[in-house]
Amino acid sequence: MHHLSEKVKKHESSKTHMDSCLRFAAFGRVNIATQLDESYRLAVRRHNDEVSKNQHILARLIDCVKFCGVFELALRGKDESEGSNNPGIFRGLVDLMASLDEAFEEHLKTATVFKGTSKTVQNELLESMLAVIRGHIMEEVKSAKFVAIQADETTDVTTQTQLVLVLRYIDSNHAVQERFFEFLPVMDATSESIASVLLDRLNGLFSEGDREKLIAQAYDRASVMRGERAGVQQKVHAHYKNAHYVHCYAHQLNLIMQQATSHVPAVRVFFSDLCGIATFFTRSPKRTSILDQIVERRLPRASSTRWNFNSRIVNTVHENLDDLMQCFESIRTSGSFDSTTVREASGFLRMLQDEDFQFFLQLFHHIMPHVDMLYQQLQKKDIDAVFIKHALQSFTSSVQVIRDSSQQQQEVATGTTRPRRALGEEEKQKLSREICNTILDQAKQRFSFSDHLVSATLLKAEMFEQHCHTFPVEALNATVRAYPMLNKAKLRTELSLIYENPEFRSCCGALALYQVLQRYNLQETFSETVALLNILITTPMTTAEAERCFSTLKRIKTFLRNAMGQERLNALAMLSMERELVRNMSDFNERVIDHFAALKERRAKFQYK
CATH class of the missing domain: 3.30.420 (Nucleotidyltransferase; domain 5)
Structure with missing residues (x-):
């Protein structure tokens, strides 16, 4: 310290100190060379003006490509030459954009270095857009x-x-x-x-x-x-x-309904006949016309892999049963249809009048709305194992109510004398119970949670009060075995506090509880619970996406x-989805421009100095 003053003066006179002061004075300001050289400053200004113009033109081209990608339109046409009658959507958008932007129009007329309408530029822009979006997703993943x-x-x-x-x-x-x-x-x-x-x-x-x-x-x-x-x-x-x-739980639901309908031969025949009604009207515009006149509603086509389509046709036929009978009767008696159509219409009319067919139609009309509701819940993005567990319980409870009602109907019908039909009352009620039992058994088997999803039972709000008195030790052990990154002791303590707090019992699903903890900044306090919630929410229940x-x-x-x-397919799909x-x-356009400029050496200038 005795020689500090002398050393400071010596340092102030050094070249290193003076250079550092110069750099510090120029930090964040225009390059000092531009202040010393007027011609250099003018050259930079002209360069940046040209870059601004080129980026404006490129931004318009990006908007055109982006529009085509979002609406899944083909960029190129059959002939993109000047004066072509079919230049494609991209060239059409470029011409429309030019009519609204004088600078863009002037560029298209006078450009000799970079016009921007070639298929090479289209592919490079799509490549840049894909890289920017995918880079953003990878940052989120990290x-x-x-x-x-x-x-x-x-x-x-x-x-x-x-x-x-x-x-x-x-x-x-x-x-x-x-x-x-x-x-x-x-x-x-x-x-x-x-x-x-x-x-x-x-x-x-x-x-x-x-x-x-x-x-x-x-x-x-x-x-x-x-x-x-x-x-x-x-x-x-x-x-x-x-x-x-x-x-995938949506596939599981389809398998449950397929098993329930294929297990009983009479039910399999019922759905086969039901699907035949829609097929009958789609084979002829004349048949469709009379359907529109009388029923005033089209029949949806059934699908063997999507049971929501089968549900639509069940509900449509049930709601318009009398009108459909009138429609088939009109086809029979109009005299304007060929013999094949009349023969098929007569068969469908007898089928609709059949009591057995009406029995199955009524039964599945009660079951299908619950299948639809569960199917719609399975299609959501923000579902988790806790939410699914609750939805499945509601579904099975509803099917159980339908089964119990058929049991009561059988007890009322016992002892009554009815004329013999293809299916007696007792047989109908037996079939009804069998169908419901098949759905319940299949739901229990196919929707049973595996070891790594048992953790969902730890966070079911309706079970919090029960867990408060008897902690679910087995579920906790299974959870820690599946996810060894969790701290078992801390997680148990945190869960015990959550079970004891009545405010958490109103949370329906893991996502709701996760959002509550985030809202009150409790993610550090309940770190292990937040980690478990994050796992449950991240785990997908379906492959709907x-x-x-x-x-x-x-x-x-x-x-x-x-x-x-x-690559072009991935880029267009990414822009659409x-x-x-x-x-x-x-800053999407700016990032695409930067990536486009860095792809290769270009004669046109896109980067500022």
Whole structure:
């Protein structure tokens, strides 16, 4: 300290100190070279003016491509040359944009270096958009505590097997997100091929240290996917130990109803006849015309894989039974239909008048609304194991009420004398009970929670009072075994406090409880409970989002565009399915421009100096 003053003066005279002062004075300001060199400053100004113009033009082109992607429209036409009558949607949008923007119109007329309407520029813009959106999703995945995947495969119009990958996680705003990531081409639909492609993509998403973040994988019912020894889920689980398999619950519901209807021959015949009514009217516009005149309502087509369609036709026929009878009677007596139509109409009329048919129609009219309600709940994005458990209890209780009512009807009918029919009253009530029992048994078997979903019972609000007196030790042990990252002792303490607090008993589902803890900033206090809630919410109950992706695939990759490249397909699908994400990214165009400019050396200037 005695020589400090001398050393300070010496340092102030050093070159290093003076250079640092110069850099500090110029920090955050215009480069000092522009202040010293007027010509350099003018050159930078001209460069930046040109960049502003080019970015304005490129932003308009991005808007045109984005519009086509959001509404799943083909960019290119049959002939994009000047004066063509079919230049395509993209060129049409460009011309419309030019008519509203003088600078853009002038650019299209005078541009010699970069016009921006070529198919190469379209592909590069789509590549940049895909990279920006996918980069944003990967940032969300990295910040998420846990991630789950949904995967399913289908064949597109070119008979190429496509595997869709959807990521599910909770974002930084505590909202549940199911993001489409990409379509992956697969050589064949075997478990080895699908697992190889899926693992290759997952290894690119998760580093070696982040593999425990993948806590669930959801597929459909195919044995290729769910096989316990050689299935895709087992091959993925071998590399990602926390990635527990969840069978799609919407597929489970379809299997339950298929079992209930195929188990009894009379019910199988009933649905076959019911589906024949819709098919009868779709085969002829003349038949459809008389249906519109008398019934004033079209009959929905049934589907063997989506029971909500079967529910629609049951309800439609039940509500319009008398009008349908009148319609078939009109076809028989009008004299304007051919003999085949008259013969089939006579058969359907006798079928609608049959008491056995009406009995099954009435029974399934009572059952199907509950199936519909459960199906709609399974299609939601923000569902969790706790919510599903409650929904399943409501469904089984409703079916049990229908079964009990049939038992009471049988007791009333016992001892009465009725004329002999194809099915007597006792047989009808027996069939009604058998159908309800099949649904209840199948629901109990197929919707039984596996070990890693037993944790949902820990957070059922209606069980909190019971758990307060008798703590569910077995469920806690199963939960910790499935998710070893949880601290068992701390989790038990936190759950005990939640069970004792009456304010938490009004929370319906894991998501509601999670939001309450976030709202009151209790995530640090109840850290293990929040982690468990995060796992339950992240775990998907259905592959509904994957199924919706296939609808977009079919719309984008039609027979007119079946030669589309995989990257272009992924970019268009991403723009369509994640349109809300694109809309919410305020700097989307700027980020696309930066990526587009960095793809390769360009003669046109897009970066400021």
